[in-house]
Amino acid sequence: MGGAERTARKRRQQQLLAAQAKQQPSGRKPADPDQVKRIVVRVAIAVVVLAVVVGGVFWMNASKNATEGQVIQPQTAHQDIISTREGVTVLTGPPTAEVTLDVYADFLCPACKQFEDLYADRIAEHVKAGDLRVRTHMVPMLTERSDPPGYSLDSANAGLCAADEGAFVPFHDSLFAAQPGEGNRGFDKQQLIELGRALDITGETFPVCVTNGTYNDQLIAEFDKIKQDTRLHRDFGGGAGFGTPTVTSGGKVVDTADDAWLDKLLAAAQR
Amino acid sequence: MLRAPLHVKDVVGTVVRLALATIFVVSGALKLADPGQTFLAVQAYDLLPGSAVGLVATALPLLEIALGLALLAGIGTRTAAACAAVLMLAFIGGVAQAWARGLTIDCGCFGGGGPLAAKDTEYPRELAADVGFLVLAVWLLIRPRTRWSADSWLSRARPAAETGAAVDEDLLRR
Numbered sequence: 408m409g410g411a412e413r414t415a416r417k418r419r420q421q422q423l424l425a426a427q428a429k430q431q432p433s434g435r436k437p438a439d440p441d442q443v444k445r446i447v448v449r450v451a452i453a454v455v456v457l458a459v460v461v462g463g464v465f466w467m468n469a470s471k472n473a474t475e476g477q478v479i480q481p482q483t484a485h486q487d488i489i490s491t492r493e494g495v496t497v498l499t500g501p502p503t504a505e506v507t508l509d510v511y512a513d514f515l516c517p518a519c520k521q522f523e524d525l526y527a528d529r530i531a532e533h534v535k536a537g538d539l540r541v542r543t544h545m546v547p548m549l550t551e552r553s554d555p556p557g558y559s560l561d562s563a564n565a566g567l568c569a570a571d572e573g574a575f576v577p578f579h580d581s582l583f584a585a586q587p588g589e590g591n592r593g594f595d596k597q598q599l600i601e602l603g604r605a606l607d608i609t610g611e612t613f614p615v616c617v618t619n620g621t622y623n624d625q626l627i628a629e630f631d632k633i634k635q636d637t638r639l640h641r642d643f644g645g646g647a648g649f650g651t652p653t654v655t656s657g658g659k660v661v662d663t664a665d666d667a668w669l670d671k672l673l674a675a676a677q678r
Numbered sequence: 679m680l681r682a683p684l685h686v687k688d689v690v691g692t693v694v695r696l697a698l699a700t701i702f703v704v705s706g707a708l709k710l711a712d713p714g715q716t717f718l719a720v721q722a723y724d725l726l727p728g729s730a731v732g733l734v735a736t737a738l739p740l741l742e743i744a745l746g747l748a749l750l751a752g753i754g755t756r757t758a759a760a761c762a763a764v765l766m767l768a769f770i771g772g773v774a775q776a777w778a779r780g781l782t783i784d785c786g787c788f789g790g791g792g793p794l795a796a797k798d799t800e801y802p803r804e805l806a807a808d809v810g811f812l813v814l815a816v817w818l819l820i821r822p823r824t825r826w827s828a829d830s831w832l833s834r835a836r837p838a839a840e841t842g843a844a845v846d847e848d849l850l851r852r
Contacts, residue, residue, distance in 0.1 A: 448828060452753055456744055463740040467713040554717050554732050589792075590714030590721075590735075644795030 471554065472592045479594060479602040482580040485531040486606070490575035493542075495563075495625045497570045497579075500533075500540035505676035507540040508661070511633065511653040514562035514582045515549040515589060519652040522663060523583040529669055531576075538673060543579065546633060546651055547626050549589065558593020561617070563626050565599040568616035572608045581606070691817065691824040698762060698814045699749035706742030708789030713739075719791020722783040723772050741765070749818075752827020759818035766812040770805060777801040 419439070491498045500507075508530070512519035533539035545563035550556055562582055569578035581602055587593045594602075600614045615621075633639060633649060640647040641660060654661040654668075661668055709716045717735040720726065726734060745765070748758040773785050782796045785804040822829065 444832060448753065448832060452748075455747060459744055459747065460740050463710060463743065464736060467710065467736050467739075471713045471717070551721070551728070552718060554714075556728065588714040590717035644797040646796065 470591070474587045474592050474594050474598070477585075477594075477598070479581050479585045479598060479605075481577060481602065481605045482584045483577045483606070484528075485535075485580060486574070486577040488531060488534055488576045490570050490573065492567055492570035492575070495545070495567060495622055495629045497543045497545075497567065497575050498540065499543070499576060501537050502540065504534075504538050504540040506538065506656060506672050507542065508672075509542045509544060509655045511544045511546050511639065511649075511651055511655075513546045513548045513559050513651045514566070514586065515552060515559045515593065516651045517586070517589065518650075520583050520586045522652045522654075523580070525666075526663070526669065527580065527583070533669070533673065538676075539669075543575075544629070544633065545626065546630055547623075548630065548651055552589045553587065553593040554590060555592070558587065560623055560626060561596055561599060561620070562594070564620050564622045565596070565603070565617045567622045567626075568613050569603055569606070569608065571616065572603070572610075572613050574603065574606045574608050577606050578602065687821060688823060688825050691821055692826060694814045694817045695749050695752060695755060695824045695827065698759075698811065698818065699746050701811055701814075702742045702746030702749065702762065704746075705788045706739045706746055709735075709739035709786070710743065712789060715789065715791060716786065719784070719786025722781070722786070722792045723776055724779075724781060725772065725775070752824055752829050755818055755822035755824065755827060755829050759815045759822060762815040763812060763819055766808055766815055770808045770812065773801060773804050773808065777805075 419442075488499050512522065530539065530541060534541060543566075545566050547560035547563045549559040553559065566575060566579055566582070569575050582594075585594075596617050600617050603613045603617070636649070637647070638658060639649050639653055639655065639660065641650060641653070642648075643650055652663070654663050656672055661672065665671070709719075713735065716739060717732060720735040720738070721731045741761075742765075745758050745762055748754055749762070769785070769787065776783050776785075777799075782794050782799050784791045784794050784799075786792065787804060787807065818824075824830065
C-alpha cells in the first residue's frame, strides 16, 4: 500500500469516526455509508464477544473458586463426643454399645452430606446415650473431582489428624456443613488447619499432620481394600460396586433409604 | 418458478438459523450456570489431561454462547455454521468414544453431565440429537442466506469497490 493511499484511508476513517460521533456538521455525509455500516457492525461484534468472554471467564472463576478466602464455620453441636483414631478409621461411642455402625463417606460426596444432614443428629444422640458405636471410614473416592484436585484426600487426612487431637466430631461435622461443590475448588490445607484452630486444636502437630498428608498413603491403601470388598458392594444400576455413603452393621449393608433404619437396627439389637 | 423455492429456502434457512442459535445459547448458558458441573462433565469423557479439563470446561460454554449469539444476529452465518459443525462433530466423536469404551456418562450437552449408572446412559438419543444439530449447521454452511439477518442487511448495501470488502459479496451472488 502506497503512502498516499494510506493517508487517504486514514483520512476516510477519521471522517467515519467523526460521523459516528455525530460531530460532523449537518449536511455533510461520509464518503461511504456502507463502510460505516460495516465498521459499526464489526465493532459491535467485537464488543459483544469480548464482553461475553471476559464476563463469562470472570463469572465462572468466581463461581468455581467460591471457597477461596472462605472460613469453614465450626459446627460444635456434638463436640463433647469422644473419638479415638484406629488406623485410618475413627471410633465414637462406647465399646459396650449394642449396635456398631461402619460409615463409609467422602467429605466431597453430596449424597454423604445428605446422609449427614438427615441422620447425624440422631446418630449422635444414640452415641451420647451409649447404645451406638460408630466407626467412620473416610474414603478418598473423589480426589480427582475437585479443581484443583485433592480435597477429598486432604480432608480425609485432616479428619484423622483432628481425631488425634480429640476434635474429630466437630471437625467432621464442620466439613460436611460447609461442603464445597464437586468440580469446584475445595478447601486448601491452610483452611483445614484454620478450622482446627477454630476448634481449639493447639500446638504444631495438627498443622504438620495436615500439611504433610501424614495418613494419605494409608488412606489410599485402605480405599483400595474397601473397593475390593464385595461385602460392601451394592448395585447402583450398572453392576455391583462400592459407592458412598455406605453404612454397614454386623457385616451387612444397611439400607439407609428407609428413614427408620437406625431405630430398626437398635430395636433388633434389643430383642 | 425459480423465485418461489428460493423464497422457501430463505424461510427454512431462517428457521434453521434461529433454532441452532437457541440450541447454542441455551446449552452454553446452562453450562455457564454451573461451572463445577461442567468441569465434571468434561472430565467424565476421560479424554483430556487434568490441566486441560478446566480450560475446556471454561471455554466451551463461552464458545457456545458466542456462536449462538452470532447465529441469532445472523452475522458471519457461514463461519459460525462451520464452527458449529466442527463442534458437533467433536461432540459426536466424544460421545461415541465414551459409548465404545464402555464409559457410563451423561453427555452434559445441556448442562448436567458426569458419570452415571449404566442403566441411565442415553447414548443413542444423545448422538441422534447431535447429528440433528449437525444437519442444521450443515444447511447454513451450504446456504447461509436467511431473512432478518445482519448478513443480509449488510449485503443489501452495494459493496464499495474501493474498500475491497469481500465479506458479503459471495452472499449476494448466491
